[in-house]
Amino acid sequence: MTVQAIKELLNARVLNGEDALQNEVFTACGSDMMSDVLAHVNDQTVLISGLCNPQVLRTAEMMDIVCVIMVRDKQPDPGMIQMAKDRNICLLATALPMFTSCGLLYKAGLRGGARIGE
Amino acid sequence: MSLKYHVTPTDFTRAGEASSDVKNKLKKLGVSPDIVRKVAIAMYEGEINMVIHANGGDINVDITPDAIVMQLKDVGPGIVDIDKAMQAGYSTAPDDVRSLGFGAGMGLPNMKKNSDTMDIKTVLGQGTTVTMTVNMPE
Numbered sequence: 001m002t003v004q005a006i007k008e009l010l011n012a013r014v015l016n017g018e019d020a021l022q023n024e025v026f027t028a029c030g031s032d033m034m035s036d037v038l039a040h041v042n043d044q045t046v047l048i049s050g051l052c053n054p055q056v057l058r059t060a061e062m063m064d065i066v067c068v069i070m071v072r073d074k075q076p077d078p079g080m081i082q083m084a085k086d087r088n089i090c091l092l093a094t095a096l097p098m099f100t101s102c103g104l105l106y107k108a109g110l111r112g113g114a115r116i117g118e
Numbered sequence: 119m120s121l122k123y124h125v126t127p128t129d130f131t132r133a134g135e136a137s138s139d140v141k142n143k144l145k146k147l148g149v150s151p152d153i154v155r156k157v158a159i160a161m162y163e164g165e166i167n168m169v170i171h172a173n174g175g176d177i178n179v180d181i182t183p184d185a186i187v188m189q190l191k192d193v194g195p196g197i198v199d200i201d202k203a204m205q206a207g208y209s210t211a212p213d214d215v216r217s218l219g220f221g222a223g224m225g226l227p228n229m230k231k232n233s234d235t236m237d238i239k240t241v242l243g244q245g246t247t248v249t250m251t252v253n254m255p256e
Contacts, residue, residue: 032219033219035228038159038162038228053218055219058137058162059162062155062159087138
């Protein structure tokens with residue numbers, strides 16, 4: 001699935017990374033706990049989160065996460081958007097809540113990428 | 119190559135800057151992506167721990183053709199029970215840290231998982247030194 005397809009499914013705004021919309025995403029992870037993301041997530045993943053602070057982008061940077069989607073209509077401040085620009089991280093925002101966002105993406109064929117218990 | 123960083127206490131927004139810098143330097147050196155990722159995750163978890171638990175501290179990173187050695191040294195309160203701290207899900211982080219997305223009790227286990235060796239030296243009331251080594255592929 002492309003980031004563009006995710007954008008359309010979630011009716012999301014692009015806050016950074018218009019040029020990354022054709023990038024391919026293989027798996028998704030929905031979490032507000034960055035500790036869990038750091039412990040379990042795979043490559044080529046999109047991170048869906050309601051947490052809106054710089055550590056979400058820092059986590060994405062460390063994990064080579066392709067795209068971060070802010071749910072529940074969270075509005076990252078200009079500093080965060082700049083941080084996404086500096087690190088070349090695609091940043092989307094949707095008004096949908098976490099459960100609905102994950103459900104829509106799952107229904108469209110995206111699967112979880114967390115490796116629990118390895 | 120030897121890199122040195124100071125981790126500022128309680129400045130949560132800047133936590134991870136040192137790890138970010140190391141990650142970029144390793145990428146520029148042409149180190150394989152798997153190794154870069156392991157180092158980045160292990161060091162970032164350690165850096166976050168230093169901010170949450172230990173009033174910051176200092177990090178030394180030595181990069182040689184054989185391995186990347188990260189030494190994270192703080193003068194914080196020390197770890198009361200290392201065995202418990204190594205259990206996935208065990209955390210002594212305060213609630214306000216959890217609201218920032220950390221404190222799930224995955225930090226030390228994840229640091230161990232992403233390094234080839236990890237050594238913890240801790241003295242209550244004096245501080246903790248964590249040394250992690252990630253070996254370069256043969």
